[in-house]
Amino acid sequence: MKKETLIAIFLGIIFGFAFAFIILGNIYNNQLEEKENSFLIQKKETFISPVKTVLLKSLTINKPKDFLIVDSDKITIEGEVEKDSLIIIQSPLKDLIFQNKDEKFKINFPLALGENLIKIVAYPKNKNLKTQEKKILIYYLPKDI
């Protein structure tokens, strides 16, 4: 065999090995990524499950703000709480009792002249859950004084 032929065979083998190494490396990396992903998914699942049990809608009053001064004899109370709770809104002027079909509720409430201390209590449908309460203070002070 000629010298050139031997060099060509030698170079062919080296390039063949190099090509094989590149392909094998890629396959190995892909397998590693797949393993990591599956591990992450498992990790996520194990992380999510305890949160689900804590996801309880606590009573929040979005409107009105505490210590608000208004010029009208009524306000709209907007809030959120666990669905189907028994909600009691009480002030010296008025008592309102209702069950919320959705988490959000919105209701008109009358105000007395001067200070209005309003207590909002929610009894969740699930009786094992804790009763929640909020208190807001609204001042109805007409401008025309």
Added chain:
Amino acid sequence: MKKKIFLKLTFLFFLFLIFCNFFIFASDKITNDPAKKVSEKEVKILKEKIASKVAQLRQENLQALSGKIIDIKNNEIEIKDYNDQRKIVNIDDLLTKYYSIKNNQKKEISFSNLKRGDYIIVSGIYTDKGINADIIFVDEKYLVDFGKVVEINKNEYWLKISTLTNENIYIDIETFTKQWLLNIKTLEIEKIGFSKIKEGDMIHFVANGELNDKNRFSTQKILIIPQEYFLK
């Protein structure tokens, strides 16, 4: 001699009259000047605009504070607010107005009508130590709360209530107390008597903010949530 003095005096008198006439003419010219009139009108409009802007800003920045009067001095009232913190209410002799609120009606009163122990609402602008009062309302203080009925006294018509924070409150059911019960099937409220209240029921109540002579709160109204509601 006398004639000379007379002539001098007459001359001075005429000179005085000429000067007076000149001043009257000058002042008349100023007041009748149309440019001056226009500028006066502009100043008046500007003053009105500033006054309305000040009133608007004052309304926007208006804040309120309420509490029980613990001390009254000249141009200053000391109150204890909801958090039991002492606040100073600054009075302006000319600006501050006073009203009393009873049965949802207001009546104008004066500074001398205020006394220690009164519950007041003050509207005005906050300062570091309290508030500069625009208006002071003497109002009634109420207690709005709820809890579980843990004891019933059928002889003296009082209830012992345990609140969510495990605080015990004693309330009197008066002849004027409005008593309501939640119908657990319809969720409507019905009028009831004292005998319908049971230990273990939940009670929502509105009472006068001050303890009565029996060291209990006199209730204006109560709403009973029967314990059966929680057993459903």
